[in-house]
Amino acid sequence: MNKTKHALFSYSFIFPSALLTLVLGIYPIAWAFRYMFYDYKGFGTARFTGLANFSRILKDTQFWDSVVNTFVYAGGKLLITIPLALLLAVILNRGLRGRQLLRGIFFMPTVISTAVMAVVFFTIFNSYNGILNQFLIRLGLSDSGVDWLGPKYAMLTVILVAAWGAVGNYMLLFLAGLQNIPEDVYEASSLDGAGKIQQFRYVTLPMLGPVMQMVIMLAIITALKGYESIMVLTEGGPVGKTEVMFLYLYKLFFPVGGSSAAVQVQEFGYGSAVAFVSAVIVGMISLIYFYASRRMNQTD
Template sequence: MKSKSRSKLNSQLYAMLLPNLILFISLTVYPIVWSLRYMLFDYDGIRSASFVGLDNFVRLFTRDDVYWSSLLNTFEYAAGKLVLIIPLALILAMILNIPFKGNTLVQAIVFSPTIMSSAVMALMFYLLLNVYNGDLNRLLLSIGIIQEPINWLGTSLAMVSVILVAVWGGVGNYMVYFLSGLQTIPKDIYESAELDGATYWPRLFKITLPMLGPVLRIVLMLAILAAFQDIQSIMVMTEGGPLGETQVVFLYLYQLFFPISTTSAIQPQIGYGAAASVVTGIILGIITAIYLFVSKKLDDIF
């Protein structure tokens, strides 16, 4: 009887896991295998694929300056976003960890951009930052801060603009992680520190931040991966412009597979895009491994 009962339980478990397994194989495993296959071919999705061996990789490492500049832009974008979003999320979490009237409402307001569609959010800011009809320029002109409209998305300000939009859209998510971490710190520790005469700053650096270490490492990992994968808002707001200033690597890969406009100089290059995607995945894997190694060493030290 126990054998039959156990067999029935296992069958139920496998049945519940089967939909997720099918989705994982079809949406994750198959695309990876597909990319590994076509990275050695010259293929545009229409004509028959022709085998080119390592030519795609030779082109990537020797002749494709756009790829490497987009990779540098990605690092710039990720660094700018992380420098702003992590401290801001932590500060907001510490403020909202203090009970006050309307605390829940403020949390909901700060978190609300996180549940908004990235494309809708980007379109909203595209209209807001429009050089001629944007409300931001109208406001600044009306109060005399500027004398002529600023082209927020068509000059060197474009990268700053997309970073600020990304921070606005994601800070609420990381704030929730920090807030949950702060609420798990026992209040007895703070009370003991106060009795010993510890002021706010010693409590912050010797109690709060060290005890938030595990949450901080998770938030950093999520923020790094999210920053490298952000393309929707940039696609809508700048399409990689001006002159490639905001061209990040995943947007470039997307353009290799699917040109995003009729004026784009990039033609569908599925085989080459597959090779570039594999190299990008390896680079991200190396970055993740370095982060995990450094994080583990910091754990051992502290």
């Protein structure tokens, strides 16, 4: 009897999280897996169409353009975020005055709502009366401002906003890794005549390898799935220049009004098929990275 009570007591702690996982995780996946073989608009009767949705994906230029935009967005974000986060971590790992305050400042964007952050940056980068354009005009650096959210600079703008929001999180992970490196290693390398640059290259980077692999993996997955700030800043426009994969998917389930919206009709069946293909793409990129990182570890 005591064992039964103990088991029930233990399962009572597991049950809430298991129920949430079932309702919010497993059930939606099973629902989407079923309807990706149907023509279903969210109302009326679902009509079984077999692989027609996947055949449509192969011909959907908007989706494949969004895939290309996703890789451009993710690549640009990684090229900015990872080196900058590592640089800030190295600087803040030194005995600087106020480093605790600086860590909090750099980490603050991570805890701010993505939607709120994007609204703030919209007021900064607004092409007509944005704060940045007003600043440039007053300095005489521009006559009429720059169209930051136009076809030429929109992707760069959303990448910079995304990098600003992510760099603090990865900085803390790098900082934790740096603080686990023994000081004796640096002292020994100094006795051998190694300078700061040589210590960073031959001591810091190799010993930071496991943390680096984890950070890059998290950054890749987050960048490939990111779309919230883009939805607020540009809605995927102009003319689809910033339409990323998961924003296109979001619009299939929740159509967004406006001239920049690529999708105007709610399509649950086709959206489920797009969700599956998008998940496969993200999974393939993750597997490629895992394979490459393992090969690098074996080589080392």
